[in-house]
Amino acid sequence: MSILLGALLATVAPVATPPASAPRPVQARAVAKPSRDQVMAAVRAEWPKYDAGNKGRLTPLEFSTWVMKSHGGTVAARAHAGGIAPVSAMNASATAFARADANHDGGVTPDEMARFLTTPPAPTALSRAKAAAPRRTEAASAK
Numbered sequence: 001m002s003i004l005l006g007a008l009l010a011t012v013a014p015v016a017t018p019p020a021s022a023p024r025p026v027q028a029r030a031v032a033k034p035s036r037d038q039v040m041a042a043v044r045a046e047w048p049k050y051d052a053g054n055k056g057r058l059t060p061l062e063f064s065t066w067v068m069k070s071h072g073g074t075v076a077a078r079a080h081a082g083g084i085a086p087v088s089a090m091n092a093s094a095t096a097f098a099r100a101d102a103n104h105d106g107g108v109t110p111d112e113m114a115r116f117l118t119t120p121p122a123p124t125a126l127s128r129a130k131a132a133a134p135r136r137t138e139a140a141s142a143k
Contacts, residue, residue, distance in 0.1 A: 043110050055107070057105075063100065063108050065089065067089075099121060
């Protein structure tokens with residue numbers, strides 16, 4: 001995921017600068033979110049590398065290979081062949097695959113991949129607890 005979005009996030013827009021009389025601080029740059037069309041174009045460009053047999057959909061292992069590669073990993077052709085074992089790769093990316101496979105047919109199409117890359121994951125109980133933790137700490141120290 002990050003390999004596609006990283007390439008697409010190269011489009012940046014400068015943040016407004018202060019008046020000329022003020023000293024010039026280092027200018028921050030805001031990163032523009034890629035459009036669905038940009039994401040789809042990137043998915044289509046990368047698709048042939050991962051869709052073995054040109055089926056039009058990725059299997060769990062093909063999807064895992066793409067995800068692991070985007071995070072700098074290499075999925076081995078078989079277990080104990082150097083790189084991440086195929087089963088380990090699929091286990092590590094199973095939740096992402098389930099989210100990406102919108103119609104639950106066991107494969108991820110280019111449209112599903114683009115949707116997966118542009119839709120943030122739903123908050124989990126753990127992420128909600130982590131977000132609430134600082135508030136609880138602040139409330140306890142205020143007493």
